[in-house]
Amino acid sequence: MTGKVPEDLLRMSDLDPPTLTELLDLAEAMKQEPMGWEHDLRGGAIGCLFEKPSTRTRVSLAVAAHRLGMAAIVLNRQELQLGHGETISDTARVLSSYLDAITVRTFAHTTVEQLADASTVPVINALSNSHHPCQSLADLLALREHFNTLTGMTAAFIGDGTSNTCNSFLAACAASGMHLTIATPPGYETDQNILGEARELMARTGGSVSLTTEPIEAVGAAQAVYAEVWIPMDRPHEHVQRAKHLAAYRVDDALLAHAPREAVAMHCLPAVRGQEITSEVLDGPRSLVWRQAENRLPTAQAVLHTLITTARRRTT
Known part of the structure; x- marks a missing residue:
């Protein structure tokens, strides 16, 4: 190598x-x-x-x-x-x-x-x-297979910006020269140190990261829309609180209607159908989820x- x-x-x-x-x-x-x-x-x-x-x-x-x-x-x-x-x-x-x-x-x-x-x-x-680096490698391979490139691509991460999947996907976008928008409710923002590391690398690879609280804004130019489970397996006691805070961050057909026509939906699995992502999206023609899992x-x-x-x- x-x-x-x-x-x-x-x-x-x-x-x-x-x-x-x-x-x-x-x-x-x-x-x-x-x-x-x-x-x-x-x-x-x-x-x-x-x-x-x-x-x-x-x-x-x-x-x-x-x-x-x-x-x-x-x-x-x-x-x-x-x-x-x-x-x-x-x-x-x-x-x-x-x-x-x-x-x-x-x-x-x-x-x-x-x-x-x-x-x-x-x-x-x-x-x-x-x-979660192993997941992000599978994500990138799925995106590259589907779009034939990574450099310059646009993606949106919707939901919990503190998650391991978000942290790793952000780093993956940084190394690939991708543009990522992270949409989270207040209190679920990505760690500033992780953001700083990504921005430093993106300055060399040509990528970028931006933050918003508005899912519709995040997906407006996104070729890939990433959903993530709301309740981590070690935090079941936060179920009610997290479900309330993240309710507006579901990836469904209504949200994808604001994304470009070629946009794909992503999820690392396991998914809670009807919560962070709907079955219609997960099993629909825009889903890249099963390719991610395969990879x-x-x-x-x-x-x-x-x-x-x-x-x-x-x-x-």
């Missing part, structure tokens, strides 16, 4: 623009010929440390590992000594001696960082409360292959 491959993938911002483009190119090739790399990492193994429920992440990583000739070992805290007092750092050191990479789906982003600090093999953030597999395969092969070269 001509870009700088990171030791770990904890955030989208770990990928510089050249590396991001090459990862998407590789994912596209792997999507066309899934078993073309089955001998490259044969006999290796990845660990999948999951502290949150998972459908797409669990299955895509396991299948991606299989297509690379690797085993995928699913782990959870209660089955490990982590659940009985062993530190994250000690667990990472031991797992590093058995595995070629550690993928982690957890709550606090500090857990991912602690694993990466102690691990001697790549650590891949398969979701934390702050960042979780080839992008996971590309990330595993790139980080593991690069790590092996660095140690030889």
Whole structure:
């Protein structure tokens, strides 16, 4: 690769623009010929440390590992000594001696960082409360397949600007030279530090980000309209409050009527139908959602292959 491959993938911002483009190119090739790399990492193994429920992440990583000739070992805290007092750092050191990479789906982003600090093999953030880079890679591949480009594209993120998906999609837009408008109710604005990082990169890639409280304004020029679940899985106690605050931020046919005719609807799934997005949009002709979900597999395969092969070269 001509870009700088990171030791770990904890955030989208770990990928510089050249590396991001090459990862998407590789994912596209792997999507066309899934078993073309089955001998490259044969006999290796990845660990999948999951502290949150998972459908797409669990299955895509396991299948991606299989297509690379690797085993995928699913782990959870209660089955490990982590659940009985062993530190994250000690667990990472031991797992590093058995595995070629550690993928982690957890709550606090500090857990991912602690694993990466102690691990001697790549650590891949398969979701934390702050960042969701694996999802954003699938998003970008879906957009590139549909529109044949990313640079200069316009997108709108509607709803909770504090979410991990919004944070990562913003960073993805920054690295791709896209223009993003984030529409949120007061109190749900994206973190200023994350916005600052994105704007700094966008100054070099030609992208931009703007903020509004008006969904109709946000989608006016958007080629892609991104909906996100309103109630995170670790905040069920906020259901009534969040549903009230976000009620005007539903992605439905009425909102999409204000977007350009070619605009597509996006969602990272799982979706609460009728809440943040309607079934008519989710299953309709403008939905890119199922392409996003499909692309979780080839992008996971590309990330595993790139980080593991690069790590092996660095140690030889």
